[in-house]
Structure formats: structure tokens, C-alpha cells
Amino acid sequence: MPKIGVPRALLYYKYFPLWKTFFEGLGAEVVVSPPTNKRILNLGTETAESEACLPVKVFYGHALALKGEVDALFVPRVVSVEGKAYTCPKFLGLPDMIKALDDDLPPVLGTTFNLRQGWRRFFASIYELGSHLTRNPLKILRAFYNGARELKIFDQKLREGSLVPEALGETDFKNLANPTLTIGVVGHPYNIFDSYVSMNLVKRLHRRGAKVLTPEMVPPEAIEESISSLPKSLFWTYEKDVVGAIFYWLENNMVNGIIYMISFACGPDSLIQVLVEQEARKISPVPLMPLVIDEHSGEAGLVTRLEAFLDMIDRKRARVH
Amino acid sequence: MEGYLGVDVGSVSTNLVIMDEKDDLLAYVYRRTMGQPIVAVQEGLKELEEKLPASVEVRGAGTTGSARYLSGVIAGADIVKNEITAHAVAASHVVPDAQTVLEIGGQDSKLIIIREGVVVDFAMNTVCAAGTGSFLDHQAARLGIPIEEFGSYALKSKSAAQIAGRCTVFAESDMIHKQQIGYRLEDIIYGLCQALVRNYLNNLAKGKEILSPVVFQGGVAANLGIRRAFGEALESEIVVPEYYHVMGAIGAALLAKEAVEGRTAPSNFKGFSAAEIKYETSSFHCKGCSNNCEIVKIEVGGRVLARWGGRCGKWEVEQVEEAVAGPI
Structure with a gap:
């Protein structure tokens, strides 16, 4: 049985149930790299070019961690996942960046997915990817449909309030049942739910009695509607989710505070952060705090900010009562 | 007389205060941490005890600063x-209608926005510590001026030199260059103060509504040049509290009073004799997984008081007093 390696990074947190079902449906074994740890992070930062953002460096680490373990690495080139918006430019170059990393890496399955070019081209990509494992187009189609169904179940779980790791099967990642406050956490799921990278942000919030809401829980229609007030449509799909979720929570008074986790050197986020800070204030006085993370992982700084942020909310509420 | 102890241990200074039951300052100690926070706290306690009337009984203790857990x-x-x-x-206590707090310490800077007595927004310097106290110390030493007099030079400046404040390394090159082409020292120093204030406002104050009264505190508030530059940049009067340099400790003492209010159990405060206890600290790398976390341990006579630094809960000490259970 061929082994296909999936780095536990970037779009893993968005589409893994689809990928797993698809490859397994074609008779492959799917091997995921272990959760990020110091070794993986160091592997990534040592090999990546310095201008890469933290999550791309982490991706490198995960790809390298699979060296010698698998027959092929799955690193798709995800250009666009909806008609009129793109993903981050770094995702566009990902398979090439990985191929250039290390000559001893397993071959890279780097199929391009670009919904901008319509569904026909998209299915051609699915077929191209599947044909590495079978010649039977029907089998590929069936594997894709099964995968799409799994993804739908996954998305549904998220919409109903599960956190990403929980929906991916991590049982100890339940949201709080009896929270004393609700905090919206926005940013890329590959930062927030990589416990090593985010320095356990979500669990720290749980420990302080906060329930965590994430953009994945907001229905796509609500996101679209919330951002329709912006004078210009947003260029990037995943940033759209961030902005839309923030507006939606604020408009419906659903959170006591919002934390926006940003990785240092993230291009899209550096623009969106400013937009969000300006626009959110017009909607509601609910506090919003950007938290910038990088590979030097200064935990003390994160803890101080987090404590101050939660204290601020607590003291404000105590004053009102 | 009842007193409340506040301790603020930062990268550069260690400050201790005792506030009385009417929230007035009874005594304070300001000393350099010198990279030895435990010694600084213990020596500070000794010094503080000497300054206090014997009748003061400490009913509560609070700590803050980057070494607050320790x-x-x-x-x-x-x-x-x-x-x-x-x-x-502390700022709201000293200046009850304060709306903006500028705080610059040894290695970090903060901007706090207060409305009707509660914090509504804040910012801390993120990836760069340009313009904090350590840099001013360093530049004063390089120019051979005692740091206490550094600010008064700036007040003599009539036409400030333009210094690049984006990065302290570049600021230093710029200062050297300006010296070499003949600028007056006071104009360079005031130019530097302006650059640091510009950098602070660009980093922290973007999009924030800065309203008077503006309170400026932290060690750097001693610097008359920085005060002047803030006043000019914000076009506002800058209020510097009398005990600007120990405000963190004052806040910790006020919070301690709040925390023990209505409580019957005695304070956790170990007494001024804590200065005599021999604390041992050590660290090791946990080999439990590939994270290799560095665990720090504090012991007294073989008994482990606290342990932190791990990413999982494995090394946490059971039965420590709740308040010092370590960071969340």
C-alpha cells in the first residue's frame, strides 16, 4: 500500500478529512506528521528562506519530518477555493518551495487547484491527482465524493461549535460548557490550533473560564453579509473569514472580547489587521487585541498580554454590575 | 497600622511599596534588579522594613512585573x-480622571487607554524594544552624561536634530554621524527624545484615541526631554505622578488590598524575614518529549516551592498557593 504523507500544517487544518478519505479510497495509507514540536519548528526555521512567514516555516518542518517515512508528499497548489477570491500567495508556490528544499524528500504530489478556472478544470485536477494511484476515473470520482462528504460533516461540526482539533478527532479539545465569558479568536486555524505555535492560546482561555468562538463557527452566508458593507470586496478567502466573523460577532453582540492572532511577516494579515481595527471600532466598543507570534515564541509576552486582556474584560464587567 | 505591600520586579528596576489603609504611600524602595530578581526582592524587603514604622502590619501583598510569579x-x-x-x-488612583497612561520601563513600553476608571484598550511594544529605558541608559553612558542629567540637556535644545528612531542601532549610527558633523549635544539629545517618542506613538498609539489627562509613568518619565517631546507631540499637558517610578508597585499594593478585602484568612505574605530565606533556583531540560522544555525550579531547603516553564502540566507543583500557581 503506497504511503502518502500529509504535513500537519497550513491547509491540513481546513481540508484534511477530504484528503484522508480521498487517498484512502484509492487504496493509499495516509501518514500525518506529528504535532509541531521544537524539533519540527527548528527544522523549518533552519531551512526556510528568512522572509517566509512562521506557518510556512512550520510547514517546511513538517514536510522534512516525513522524509523517509512515506512514498510521496501531498503538497497541493491551492490557488483559489471560490470564484472571486484567492488564497495567500505563499500557498501558490508551496509545492515548488518544498521540491527545492531537499533532494532526498519523497516525490511531491503538487496538483494545482484553482476554482477561478471553473469546475471542469477543478475535476481535471482531481483526476490528475488520483491517477497517481489508479487508472479508474470512476474510482477517483467516488473517492472525491466520499471525501467531499467527510469535509461537509467536518464543516458542519465546526459550524455547530466544535473547535478544529475536536472536529479532527482530538478528544481533549472540547469547548467550555459553563463559560464565564466568551472570546472570539480569529486568525488562521493553522496558527491558532497548532498548540505549539499559538502557545496553547485556546487552552489558556479555557483555563480562565472563556469559551472560544472561531470564524469556522460562523455560517458562510453571514460572513458574506457582514463584509458586504465594506466599500471593496476582499481579495483573500481566508482573510475574508476573519473580517466577516469579527463583524458578525460584533453586530450580534456575541463576544466579550476578540483576539486576533497574527504571525509576524504574514502579508495578508498585516493589511487586514489595520482594516479590522479601524472598522471594528465603528461597530462596537468590544475590545480587540492583536497578538503577534513568531518563531522566537516569547511566551512571557503572550501571557502578559492575555492576562491583561482578560483582566480588562473582567474589571469592565465588574464595574457595570 | 495596616499596610499593603506591592512589589514590581522588572528587567531593570525592582520596586517595593507599602500603602496604608487609606491608600497613601508609607514607604518605597527603588533599586536596580541587576539581573538578580530574588536578591533584589530580598534586599528590597530589608530596605523597606527599615523605612517603616514598627507598628505597620502587612495585611496583603501583591506582585507585578515580568518577574511577578517568581x-x-x-x-x-x-x-x-x-x-x-x-x-x-495606580494611574487611576493617583490621577482619578486619567484617560491615557504612557508607561515606559526598562525594556518595554505600554500605552493604556482608560475611560471612566476602567481600562478599555492597551498596547505593548511588539517585536522591537526601541526607545525604552535600557537604550537611553546606553546612550547616556556613551555620551558620558549621567542618565539623571540626560533629560535636562534636552530642555536646552532650540533646534532638535532629526534622528532616525525606527531602530536603536540606526539611531545610534545617526547620532554618531550628527556628532561628527558638528551638531550641538543638546540638539542631538533632544532629537533622540523626539525620535523615541515618535517611535512609541507610531508603534503603540495607532488608531487609539489619546485624551487628556495623559499620565506618564515608569522609570523613563524621569527624563525631562522625553516629557517635553510627548507634550509637544500630543499637544497636551503631561502629568507625571510624584512616585512615577514605582507606580507598578503601587498598583500591585492596591490590588492586594482589593484581593484580601473581606477575607478572614491571613495574608500569604512571608514577612520581612523572607529576606533571610535561602532560595535555590535551578533549571533543567525536560526529556519527556521532543519539545525539551526548560523547567525552572525554586526550592527552599530541598522543598520545591514552584516549578514552571513546561508546555504541559507535568512539572507543576501541587498545593502551591493559588495566587502563585504560575502563569495561565
Whole structure:
């Protein structure tokens, strides 16, 4: 049985149930790299070019961690996942960046997915990817449909309030049942739910009695509607989710505070952060705090900010009562 | 007489205060941490005790600053609070209608926005510590001027030199260059103050509504040049509290009083004799997984008081006083 390696990074947190079902449906074994740890992070930062953002460096680490373990690495080139918006430019170059990393890496399955070019081209990509494992187009189609169904179940779980790791099967990642406050956490799921990278942000919030809401829980229609007030449509799909979720929570008074986790050197986020800070204030006085993370992982700084942020909310509420 | 102890241990200075039951300052100690927070707290306690009337009984203790968890163990804290909350509480106490707090310490800077007595927004310097106290110390030493007099030079400046404040390394090159082409020292120093203030406002104040009264505190508030530059940049009067340099400790003491209010159990405070206890600290790398976390351990006579630094809960000490259970 061929082994296909999936780095536990970037779009893993968005589409893994689809990928797993698809490859397994074609008779492959799917091997995921272990959760990020110091070794993986160091592997990534040592090999990546310095201008890469933290999550791309982490991706490198995960790809390298699979060296010698698998027959092929799955690193798709995800250009666009909806008609009129793109993903981050770094995702566009990902398979090439990985191929250039290390000559001893397993071959890279780097199929391009670009919904901008319509569904026909998209299915051609699915077929191209599947044909590495079978010649039977029907089998590929069936594997894709099964995968799409799994993804739908996954998305549904998220919409109903599960956190990403929980929906991916991590049982100890339940949201709080009896929270004393609700905090919206926005940013890329590959930062927030990589416990090593985010320095356990979500669990720290749980420990302080906060329930965590994430953009994945907001229905796509609500996101679209919330951002329709912006004078210009947003260029990037995943940033759209961030902005839309923030507006939606604020408009419906659903959170006591919002934390926006940003990785240092993230291009899209550096623009969106400013937009969000300006626009959110017009909607509601609910506090919003950007938290910038990088590979030097200064935990003390994160803890101080987090404590101050939660204290601020607590003291404000105590004053009102 | 009842007193409440506040301890603020930062990268550069260690400050201790005792506030009385009417929230007035009874005594304070300001000393350099010198990279030895435990010694600084213990020596500070000794010094503080000497300054106090014998009748003062400490009913509560609070710690803050970057070494707040460590000093919480050493002194025996009833509450351990982050610097933002402590500084805001102190500023609102000293200047009850304060709306903006500028705080610049040894290695970080904060901007706190207060409305009707509560913090509504704040910012801390993120990836760069340009313009904090350590840099000013360094430049004063390089120019051979005692740091205490550094600011008064700036007041003599009539036409400030333009210094690049984006990065302290570049600021230093720029200063050297300006010296070499003949600028007056006071104009260079004031130019530097302006650059640091510009950098502070660009980093922290973007999009924030800065309203008067503006309170400026932290060690750097001693610097007359920085005060002048803030006043000019914000076009506002800058209020510097009398005890601007120990405001974090004042906040910690006020928070300690709040924490023990209505409580019947005695304070966790170990007494001024804590200065005599021999604390041992050590660290090791946990080999439990590939994270290799560095675990720090504080012991007294073989008994482990606290342990932190791990990413999982494995090394946490059971039965430590709740307030000093370590960071969340």
C-alpha cells in the first residue's frame, strides 16, 4: 500500500478529512506528521528562506519530518477555493518551495487547484491527482465524493461549535460548557490550533473560564453579509473569514472580547489587521487585541498580554454590575 | 497600622511599596534588579522594613512585573497581576480622571487607554524594544552624561536634530554621524527624545484615541526631554505622578488590598524575614518529549516551592498557593 504523507500544517487544518478519505479510497495509507514540536519548528526555521512567514516555516518542518517515512508528499497548489477570491500567495508556490528544499524528500504530489478556472478544470485536477494511484476515473470520482462528504460533516461540526482539533478527532479539545465569558479568536486555524505555535492560546482561555468562538463557527452566508458593507470586496478567502466573523460577532453582540492572532511577516494579515481595527471600532466598543507570534515564541509576552486582556474584560464587567 | 505591600520586579528596576489603609504611600524602595530578581526582592524587603514604622502590619501583598510569579513566591503574594492592570490601577488612583497612561520601563513600553476608571484598550511594544529605558541608559553612558542629567540637556535644545528612531542601532549610527558633523549635544539629545517618542506613538498609539489627562509613568518619565517631546507631540499637558517610578508597585499594593478585602484568612505574605530565606533556583531540560522544555525550579531547603516553564502540566507543583500557581 503506497504511503502518502500529509504535513500537519497550513491547509491540513481546513481540508484534511477530504484528503484522508480521498487517498484512502484509492487504496493509499495516509501518514500525518506529528504535532509541531521544537524539533519540527527548528527544522523549518533552519531551512526556510528568512522572509517566509512562521506557518510556512512550520510547514517546511513538517514536510522534512516525513522524509523517509512515506512514498510521496501531498503538497497541493491551492490557488483559489471560490470564484472571486484567492488564497495567500505563499500557498501558490508551496509545492515548488518544498521540491527545492531537499533532494532526498519523497516525490511531491503538487496538483494545482484553482476554482477561478471553473469546475471542469477543478475535476481535471482531481483526476490528475488520483491517477497517481489508479487508472479508474470512476474510482477517483467516488473517492472525491466520499471525501467531499467527510469535509461537509467536518464543516458542519465546526459550524455547530466544535473547535478544529475536536472536529479532527482530538478528544481533549472540547469547548467550555459553563463559560464565564466568551472570546472570539480569529486568525488562521493553522496558527491558532497548532498548540505549539499559538502557545496553547485556546487552552489558556479555557483555563480562565472563556469559551472560544472561531470564524469556522460562523455560517458562510453571514460572513458574506457582514463584509458586504465594506466599500471593496476582499481579495483573500481566508482573510475574508476573519473580517466577516469579527463583524458578525460584533453586530450580534456575541463576544466579550476578540483576539486576533497574527504571525509576524504574514502579508495578508498585516493589511487586514489595520482594516479590522479601524472598522471594528465603528461597530462596537468590544475590545480587540492583536497578538503577534513568531518563531522566537516569547511566551512571557503572550501571557502578559492575555492576562491583561482578560483582566480588562473582567474589571469592565465588574464595574457595570 | 495596616499596610499593603506591592512589589514590581522588572528587567531593570525592582520596586517595593507599602500603602496604608487609606491608600497613601508609607514607604518605597527603588533599586536596580541587576539581573538578580530574588536578591533584589530580598534586599528590597530589608530596605523597606527599615523605612517603616514598627507598628505597620502587612495585611496583603501583591506582585507585578515580568518577574511577578517568581517574586510572588519569594514574598508570598496574595495576588499576582500583569503590569498593564497594575499600572492602570495606580494611574487611576493617583490621577482619578486619567484617560491615557504612557508607561515606559526598562525594556518595554505600554500605552493604556482608560475611560471612566476602567481600562478599555492597551498596547505593548511588539517585536522591537526601541526607545525604552535600557537604550537611553546606553546612550547616556556613551555620551558620558549621567542618565539623571540626560533629560535636562534636552530642555536646552532650540533646534532638535532629526534622528532616525525606527531602530536603536540606526539611531545610534545617526547620532554618531550628527556628532561628527558638528551638531550641538543638546540638539542631538533632544532629537533622540523626539525620535523615541515618535517611535512609541507610531508603534503603540495607532488608531487609539489619546485624551487628556495623559499620565506618564515608569522609570523613563524621569527624563525631562522625553516629557517635553510627548507634550509637544500630543499637544497636551503631561502629568507625571510624584512616585512615577514605582507606580507598578503601587498598583500591585492596591490590588492586594482589593484581593484580601473581606477575607478572614491571613495574608500569604512571608514577612520581612523572607529576606533571610535561602532560595535555590535551578533549571533543567525536560526529556519527556521532543519539545525539551526548560523547567525552572525554586526550592527552599530541598522543598520545591514552584516549578514552571513546561508546555504541559507535568512539572507543576501541587498545593502551591493559588495566587502563585504560575502563569495561565
